[in-house]
Amino acid sequence: MTDRMHEFSDAASLASALADEVAARLAAALRDRGTASIAVSGGSTPKKFFEALSTRDIDWSKVTVTLVDERFVPADSDRSNHRLVQTHLLKDKAANARFLPLFYDVASIQDAADKATEETAGIDNPFDVVILGMGNDGHTASFFPHGNNLAQAIDLSGPRGVLTMRADGAGEERLTFSFASLSDARFLALHIEGQGKKDVLDQAKAGSDENEMPIRAVLNRAATPVDIYWAP
């Protein structure tokens, strides 16, 4: 699978260019189908991109925003991806977007995954836009190296929906969309920053063991060629 590399001189230029591209994709979806969908990642990288995207002038009231993955923590936790999106994306022009979380305060993480699957099932397939991140360990979404549900999560013949994940490197237990849900997005981007992440990407491209570096599943098997956005 070929990927396309987009390199920028700094994080602000990347954020602006990625926000322009995503806004154009969402606007095209609104024009063609009347609604649009985007699944975004959490972590520390996307803040500037979220801030830029929140200012783009599209009809956000018809856009559904959800998360690629989430920690099993409530929305008021510092570790919550929901909180990150609420603070940095769902404001300004994007304040009216419909947000569907993955975390639910229910009896077990499996119940939360089932509820998230049910609540997001109404989003048209495929997603219009999916923005992935990548950790220094080669995880993406919550496809963690040697995660307890990794095989199921990255099985492209598996169902769309949300799974649970537990892994040594993950901290909290996780909720994650399956690869089958993300792989065929109309626009599939990987947003990474810093020389360290570029080195991790090069390492991923040089090998094939997906248990060791699950990002390889995206680079090698995603139905949509991945657009990689990188800045130092």
Ligand SMILES: O=C1O[C@H](COP(=O)(O)O)[C@@H](O)[C@H](O)[C@H]1O
């Ligand atoms: O745990 C997570 O980490 C990755 C990468 O995060 P970053 O802090 O290195 O940018 C992120 O893509 C994922 O959504 C998040 O849950």
